[in-house]
Structure formats: structure tokens, C-alpha cells
Amino acid sequence: MRIRQRHRWDLTPKEAMALQARLAAEVVRRDDFAAIGRVAGVDAGFEEAGATTRAAVAVLAFPSLQLETSAIARLPTRFPYVPGLLSFREVPAVLAAIEQLAVPPDLLLCDGQGIAHPRRLGIASHLGLLLDIPAIGVAKTRLIGTHDAVPDERGAWVPLEDRGEVIGAVLRTRRGVKPLYISPGHRIGLESSVAWVMACLTRFRLPETTRWAHRLASEKPGKTTAP
DNA sequence: GCGACAG
DNA sequence: ATCTTGTCGC
Numbered sequence: 001m002r003i004r005q006r007h008r009w010d011l012t013p014k015e016a017m018a019l020q021a022r023l024a025a026e027v028v029r030r031d032d033f034a035a036i037g038r039v040a041g042v043d044a045g046f047e048e049a050g051a052t053t054r055a056a057v058a059v060l061a062f063p064s065l066q067l068e069t070s071a072i073a074r075l076p077t078r079f080p081y082v083p084g085l086l087s088f089r090e091v092p093a094v095l096a097a098i099e100q101l102a103v104p105p106d107l108l109l110c111d112g113q114g115i116a117h118p119r120r121l122g123i124a125s126h127l128g129l130l131l132d133i134p135a136i137g138v139a140k141t142r143l144i145g146t147h148d149a150v151p152d153e154r155g156a157w158v159p160l161e162d163r164g165e166v167i168g169a170v171l172r173t174r175r176g177v178k179p180l181y182i183s184p185g186h187r188i189g190l191e192s193s194v195a196w197v198m199a200c201l202t203r204f205r206l207p208e209t210t211r212w213a214h215r216l217a218s219e220k221p222g223k224t225t226a227p
Numbered sequence: 228g229c230g231a232c233a234g
Numbered sequence: 235a236t237c238t239t240g241t242c243g244c
Binding site for chain 3: 044046049050081090
């Protein structure tokens with residue numbers, strides 16, 4: 001799919017923060033999509049001690065959750081990891097990977113936060129906005145916000161709050177494991193976000209989309225089901 | 228000034 | 235994220 005460049009990427013951390021504040025106003029926090037038959041997972045890994053960013057997108061058919069297609073892109077890393085500015089480090093490579101897809105996915109599950117972010121523009125919101133595709137943030141740990149204890153029952157969740165606003169959900173995807181931090185990215189509400197993440201789970205802590213994307217972005221090459 | 232801090 | 239072996243538990 002072709003992607004329209006909406007802004008530059010060679011920004012200073014200060015400029016990046018200002019841009020986030022502007023883009024956040026455009027994020028749609030309610031369901032805005034029709035039938036979803038293809039769900040994609042996106043993630044990034046690093047090679048050569050961080051000099052190269054390797055992004056991957058894995059497209060799964062829904063509801064079968066069978067891998068339909070995937071794409072990988074490698075780009076020179078040009079932004080440091082700064083809490084709150086993760087998208088400026090990973091999104092360029094992710095866009096390069098998604099650009100290789102013939103058909104755009106109907107829903108994106110991103111590694112990281114959606115609106116559960118200081119300026120309400122985590123990587124899932126930023127990516128969803130740039131592609132104009134519904135997106136959900138699926139993070140393994142917390143960036144901001146407070147919450148109560150999560151019942152140790154698969155599917156149980158409690159609201160994640162910040163400054164008097166509910167910005168996400170802390171979801172137990174499996175008994176006995178650390179919960180996931182789910183937050184709307186773009187064009188989807190909180191309850192739906194939780195429901196879609198649950199719908200992409202099988203027997204593991206992470207949804208299949210995320211597992212595939214992470215594998216493609218970080219697994220050492222040369223590994224194959226050899227006899 | 229002192230912690231917290233997605234990947 | 236990444237550097238890395240064995241080990242505890244279902």
C-alpha cells in the first residue's frame with residue numbers, strides 16, 4: 001500500500017513532543033470500522049548494536065488467526081530511545097514494512113501504548129493516525145497511569161487512569177502471568193480494544209499478531225524447520 | 228531536587 | 235530493545 005508522508009522525521013526531541021501534542025487532537029477514540037477480516041501485528045527489533053532497525057508486520061486472517069502474509073524492512077536507526085518518544089524511533093521502519101503490503105490490514109495491534117501516553121499519542125495512535133487504520137496499543141509494561149490489582153482470571157481487567165481520565169485497561173490474558181497494558185490507538189474504543197485483543201489470543205500471554213511480528217522482527221536469521 | 232520511564 | 239545459561243514450574 002502507498003503511504004502519504006504527513007510530516008518529517010528528522011526532529012529534535014523537543015520538536016517531536018510538540019508534534020505529538022498536535023497529532024493527538026486528531027486521534028479518534030471510538031469504534032470507526034466495518035468488517036475486520038485481516039488483523040496485523042507490528043513490531044521492531046534492532047541489529048548491529050542498534051544501528052539498524054528491523055521492523056516487521058504480520059498479517060493474520062481473522063478469526064482463524066492463520067498467518068496470511070508478512071513483510072520486513074531494515075532502516076538505519078536515527079532516533080534514540082526516549083520514554084514517550086518511542087514512535088519516532090520505530091515508526092519509520094514500520095511504515096517501510098507496511099508499505100510492502102499489497103492490501104492494507106483492517107486492524108493493527110502495536111507493541112507499545114496507544115493513548116496511554118503523556119500526550120495521548122503512543123506508537124499505536126501515531127501509526128494508526130498516519131495510516132488511517134484502526135489500531136490498538138498492546139504493551140507488556142506500563143508507561144504512565146495508575147490502577148488497582150487485576151484479578152488473576154483470564155479476561156479480567158481494570159481501568160488504567162491518568163489525570164482523572166481512563167486511558168487504557170490492564171488485562172490478564174492468562175492466569176499466573178503479568179497483565180498486558182491495552183489502550184486505544186486510533187478509531188477504536190477501550191472496550192472494543194480489550195475485546196479484540198482477547199479475540200487474537202490462543203494459549204499464550206501475548207496475542208498471535210504480536211507473537212508473529214516479534215518473531216519476524218527479532219529472531220536471528222538462519223533458523224528454519226530443518227530436518 | 229528526587230524518582231519514573233512503552234521498546 | 236539487547237547482552238546471555240541454566241533453571242524452576244506446569
